Amino acid sequence: MKKLSLIFAVVFIFGVGNVVNAQVDNNDTNEASHQVTLNIPKVALVDIEGSNGEANSITLTPSLTKMEAGAAVDFSGATNSDLALNYTSIVEDGETRDITVGISNNLPTGLSLEITAGGIFSGAVGNPGTGRTIELAASEESKSIVTGIGSVYTGIGNKKGHPLTYNLKVNDSKYSTLEAASSTVTVTYTITGDAANVPTQE
Amino acid sequence: MGMNKSDKMKKVSFFIWFAYFLLLLSAKASAQVEEAEANVYFELPQVALVDIEPDLDNSIHFSVNTSAESGESPFLELPANNDLWINYSSSLTTAQNSRSIVAEISQGDIPEGIRFYLEASTFSGAGGSGQVGQPSGRIELNSQPRPIITNIGNCYTGDGINNGHRLSFSIDVSDYSRVYSVDESSFVVLYTITDN
Structure with a gap:
């Protein structure tokens, strides 16, 4: 009986040893696995680029050269195409963003600002939006100038993203109200939707 | 009695x-x-064991740092991870030539527009012996098993980190238009040591 007890004791020690080993890494088979997690944040960034980089001003002045007395002042020369709209976006599945535009104060009576976001320059990667032409005269207006933006980056510079064309327009029926003056407005572009980062504006 | x-x-x-x-x-x-x-x-049994080190739970987490510059790629730097090692032991029958270790995505999905890569280093470590395997280079992982280490003979790699092959994980973007924000997407990489 003593022999048998001794053997039982040996078996018991074997058994305990195996249980302990199983709790540490000693239960390998022909397979092993581990988890991978990936986090992708929302991103929404927009800015205006000119030939000198960011933070640009442009001047729109009607052309008065070769002007005939009796002719209307030609506002068609009050145009500028130096700037471009760059943006970077990561959206949720199923979401799209727009870029809206507004002005800081009312334009002089009879004048309006027409802005066209043209077709996307080459170099954009992903799903860029579609540009359009909008017209602004009052500060309380805000209009979508680029729509349907998905996950995309346009590249940086005034030859990347959408070209912006500004035209100063006159309403002929308000011609009598025009006054010689200079006026400054700030045009603000905002990319819509949530973002993990803070949207930048200009 | x-x-x-x-x-x-x-x-x-x-x-x-x-x-x-x-x-x-x-x-x-x-x-x-x-x-x-x-x-x-x-009976001298066949042995084919594989293990990922260092821990029992070897989760790895990728978090993308995003750009603050409009127009720039939103992914400032693509994340990578070199923390894990793979150990294995192999004994073959005479009829067998060699074994391979294959990797696959066994649960969950890699997010749309993202590619996920794994590269095993060449063998290193003092604890091993025998005919260890050859790495297959940088392999894109998907739901189909793909060899990451081949030509494994009778060998053991030693146990723990710095023994066996270091595993390097990386991602890149295959299609930005299909990359969507996601709080936490998770998937499982499964390694199997197989008979060729």
């Missing part, structure tokens, strides 16, 4: 049976059965 002959026989036969059982548990026990006249059958 009052034990009759039949009881003694039962005890003895139980003892022989038990000794034989112990023999199966461990070769160390074989000395105890030299006089028990049990038939001893030895």
Whole structure:
């Protein structure tokens, strides 16, 4: 009986040893696995680029050269195409963003600002939006100038993203109200939707 | 004790049976059965074991740092991870040439527009011996098993980090238009040591 007890004791020690080993890494088979997690944040960034980089001003002045007395002042020369709209976006599945535009104060009576976001320059990667032409005269207006933006980056510079064309327009029926003056407005572009980062504006 | 002959026989036969059982548990026990006249059958088993180190739970987490510059790629730098190692032990039958280790995405999905890569380093470490495997280079992982280490013969790599092959994980973007924000997307990489 003593022999048998001794053997039982040996078996018991074997058994305990195996249980302990199983709790540490000693239960390998022909397979092993581990988890991978990936986090992708929302991103929404927009800015205006000119030939000198960011933070640009442009001047729109009607052309008065070769002007005939009796002719209307030609506002068609009050145009500028130096700037471009760059943006970077990561959206949720199923979401799209727009870029809206507004002005800081009312334009002089009879004048309006027409802005066209043209077709996307080459170099954009992903799903860029579609540009359009909008017209602004009052500060309380805000209009979508680029729509349907998905996950995309346009590249940086005034030859990347959408070209912006500004035209100063006159309403002929308000011609009598025009006054010689200079006026400054700030045009603000905002990319819509949530973002993990803070949207930048200009 | 009052034990009759039949009881003694039962005890003895139980003892022989038990000794034989112990023999199966461990070769160390074989000395105890030299006089028990049990038939001893030895088998050198095939071995094919694989393990990921260092921990029991080897989750890795990728978080994308995003750009603050409009127009720039939103992914400032693509994340990578070199924390994990793979260990294995292999013994082959004569009929077998070699083994491979294949990797696949066994649960969950890699997010749309993202590619996920794994590259095993060449073998390193002082704890191993034998014909260790050759890495297959940078392999894009998907739901189909793909070899990451091949030509494994009779060998063992040693246990733990810095033994075996270091695993380098990386991602890149295949299609920005299909990359969507996601709080936490998770998937499982499964490694299998297979017979060729």
